[in-house]
Amino acid sequence: MASERDRAARPLNDLVGELLDREGPLPIVAAGNPVLRRPAERFDGQLDPGLLSRFVAALRATMHAAPGVGLAAPQVGVPLRLAVIEDPAPVSEEVRVVRGRVPQPFRVLVNPEYEGVGAGRAAFFEGCLSVPGWQAVVARHAEVRLTALDELGRTVDEVFTGWPARIVQHETDHLDGVLYLDRAEVRSLSSNQAMAERWTQPTPAEAAAALGFALPD
Numbered sequence: 001m002a003s004e005r006d007r008a009a010r011p012l013n014d015l016v017g018e019l020l021d022r023e024g025p026l027p028i029v030a031a032g033n034p035v036l037r038r039p040a041e042r043f044d045g046q047l048d049p050g051l052l053s054r055f056v057a058a059l060r061a062t063m064h065a066a067p068g069v070g071l072a073a074p075q076v077g078v079p080l081r082l083a084v085i086e087d088p089a090p091v092s093e094e095v096r097v098v099r100g101r102v103p104q105p106f107r108v109l110v111n112p113e114y115e116g117v118g119a120g121r122a123a124f125f126e127g128c129l130s131v132p133g134w135q136a137v138v139a140r141h142a143e144v145r146l147t148a149l150d151e152l153g154r155t156v157d158e159v160f161t162g163w164p165a166r167i168v169q170h171e172t173d174h175l176d177g178v179l180y181l182d183r184a185e186v187r188s189l190s191s192n193q194a195m196a197e198r199w200t201q202p203t204p205a206e207a208a209a210a211l212g213f214a215l216p217d
Contacts, residue, residue, distance in 0.1 A: 012046045016055050016078060025065040026058050026076040031131050031179060035074050040081045040175040043110050047080075056108050056151055059084045068129045069104075070167045072174035075130050083109045083171040087164070098202040099124055100162015109156070112148035112172045116141035117159060121216040125188070125195065125204055126170065126180050135195050136184035137204045139216050140169050187213040 019026055029035060047055060055078075063071040069087040073080045086106040095101060100122075120142035127135040144165045148156040160168050170180055181189075188211055190199060199207045208215050 012041075012078070012080065013048070013051060016047060016051055019076060019078070020051075020054050020058055025062040028062065028066065028071075028075050028129050029077050031128075031181075033077070033130075035077050035079055036130055036174070036179060037177045038074075038079060039177050040072075040074050040079045042081045052151065056082075056084065060086070060106060066129050070171040071129065072171050074174055074177075081111045081175045083112065083175065085109065085164075085167050085171055087167060089163070095202050100164075102162065102164065104164050104167070107156075108151040109146070109168075109171065110149040110151065110153075112146055112156075112168070112175065114141075114144040114146045114168055114172050117143040117145050122162075122166070123185075123204060123215045124166070125190070125199060125207070126166065126184070127192075128170070128180050130174075131179065131181060133192055135190055135192065136181060136186070137188035137207065137213065137215075138166075138180050138184045140166050140183070144168055146172075185213040187211050 059071050059073070059076065062076065063084055063086065070083060070085040072083040084107065085104060087101070087104040089096065089101045089103045091101050121139045122142040123137050123139040125135045126138045142165065143159060143161045145159050146156065146168050150156055173180070188204065188207060190207070205215065
């Protein structure tokens with residue numbers, strides 16, 4: 001007789017297996033899909049090691065193809081507490097300094113949780129692969145402590161600052177059913193076209209003045 005865990009794991013194995021049978025990048029689900037609004041299930045071996053390794057590789061390939069700097073499992077319709085991040089940070093020196101955007105190696109985050117370190121907040125425009133075509137300013141912790149496991153079950157306990165801290169918060173939020181729009185300054189919401197034409201500055205200060213929203217001190 002199958003155990004409760006076996007019965008719970010089988011649908012996820014089937015779901016992931018069906019996704020991996022596709023050729024090319026995995027389809028990214030868009031805002032409005034309930035999977036993006038439900039807390040994801042903690043990973044506890046629901047996928048066998050071989051399937052997990054293939055799924056992680058597919059998430060990475062999908063993130064690169066999008067392109068993006070992070071992707072959470074719910075964004076491809078899989079309600080597991082799993083995300084990948086990677087950022088080559090192809091930005092100017094000015095942006096690197098102002099936003100703290102530095103290269104991040106590929107990482108797998110299993111069951112991640114974060115907490116703010118100190119009271120510092122940083123506000124910048126942010127987008128999401130599940131909300132295509134739009135960006136908005138989000139004030140987030142400037143520094144966070146992340147605890148998680150990697151894909152091999154090793155403990156991750158690390159402090160992130162600057163843009164890497166933003167990526168960690170954004171992707172972990174996905175696993176709690178939270179979209180960046182839930183934390184955004186609504187008046188800052190801008191199309192990608194408006195971003196390209198008006199708001200290419202390293203900080204959103206000009207956008208705040210023109211659109212009428214406040215930035216943290």
